[in-house]
Ligand SMILES: O=C(O)[C@@H](CO)OP(=O)(O)O
């Protein structure tokens with residue numbers, strides 16, 4: 001591809017081109033004090049441990065949460081979307097959570113095309129709101145849903161149905177009951193004011209609707225059946241009762257709650273989605289909404305039998321895929337993450353191999369490239385997805401596909417075909433989310449073995465590695481009080497943390513190809529994930545664009 005002048009990167013004054021660079025992202029791998037709830041510390045992780053000896057010159061910590069990744073506040077934990085966006089784009093963009101906050105606070109959300117479109121159904125039909133019900137702030141937020149419901153009712157919505165997905169992954173397991181109670185209280189108040197507002201269906205986020213990267217369409221189908229067809233194995237008159245009852249089933253938890261529908265006195269579902277209705281999906285984060293959006297929006301669809309495909313007015317809270325323009329209608333414009341490092345590097349002739357297993361595949365491709373699916377340049381890029389296990393919770397197979405990812409990366413490095421070999425190793429995060437401490441230790445060990453495999457290949461080709469993480473998870477598996485001690489619940493029990501954390505993440509550089517004198521700068525006040533892109537560009541022999549966050553490295557004589 002010819003490099004147009006706008007894309008041309010300047011040569012780095014001191015660093016050579018042509019080195020093979022492994023970029024390794026350990027998902028959910030933060031840095032925390034050693035104790036029994038730090039699974040990374042408790043796992044044998046010799047490859048990652050050895051890097052610490054290079055501190056502060058070749059090992060350091062960077063910020064992966066809050067404003068450093070474009071989130072509203074410093075209380076917001078990091079997550080894969082914002083983390084990989086920052087890593088790939090080299091700049092900090094106000095992210096979905098923040099953009100929605102602003103649009104709701106100013107009321108602009110209700111003046112936009114998307115809302116006007118759905119509101120055309122208000123007079124005669126039902127408004128359905130579908131999404132994750134919690135205050136986790138990773139995919140959605142309860143307070144935003146509340147404002148959306150209130151604003152819609154004030155603007156003429158007469159019949160509202162909420163289809164909830166319980167969380168337990170970005171928030172404590174069991175907290176779903178409280179969130180449903182809060183929502184129910186709002187809906188009662190609306191009913192008293194003459195708006196027919198009810199919860200219509202529900203289910204756990206990992207079992208109903210919120211699959212990603214086409215790992216398991218059955219998950220989306222379960223949601224479709226409950227939300228659109230009004231069919232589910234469990235029927236209740238009331239959502240609080242539904243969640244409380246279903247949580248009592250053996251092995252049940254918020255993430256995997258079976259699907260249910262709310263029925264009226266005669267046993268009829270109160271809120272199936274029918275012709276003429278409006279549907280708004282209130283999650284702002286993209287990955288887990290794309291499959292559902294395809295089912296709602298695509299006339300031609302063969303992933304499962306929809307049985308009935310209603311003619312609806314559908315809008316996403318955001319547009320979830322900028323390349324597919326999916327969905328076509330949305331309430332808030334997504335962050336415009338343009339000129340990502342991947343796009344620049346392909347324009348400058350850098351060839352790239354990217355790989356993960358299904359559950360994180362889009363993280364090193366779609367999120368890395370600014371929420372954009374597909375290649376920039378097919379001739380220079382190869383993306384390989386290793387199929388994930390599906391239908392299981394990952395504590396059952398904590399090694400996941402780490403070694404397969406390591407092997408694919410090794411082969412890509414040794415092939416000599418690629419300048420950059422980029423992987424996401426999911427174990428610390430995916431198993432950390434299950435709250436199973438023993439399994440998470442096994443997960444971290446497997447991730448470290450994959451890292452070792454990649455280091456060995458880099459050693460052979462005299463290349464360079466950059467290893468970092470997108471946010472914390474496995475390094476702290478317990479909820480803590482302000483002083484940092486494990487916080488006990490009312491019954492005096494430990495509260496296992498299934499979510500991400502606010503911790504910083506490590507970054508290390510090394511390998512035989514790393515030029516003499518390259519080391520981390522000490523003059524950056526609070527470096528974060530967005531500083532990584534310029535760093536990697538430098539190691540490829542280029543100077544990063546001037547509006548990128550500064551590089552983490554310097555070259556001393
Ligand atoms: O599983 C997910 O959707 C999130 C947690 O909600 O994790 P990550 O950001 O690591 O993908």
Ligand SMILES: [Mn+2]
Pocket residue numbers: 027028079080081083429470471
């Ligand atoms: Mn992640």
Ligand SMILES: [Mn+2]
Pocket residue numbers: 028080429430433473500
């Ligand atoms: Mn995660």
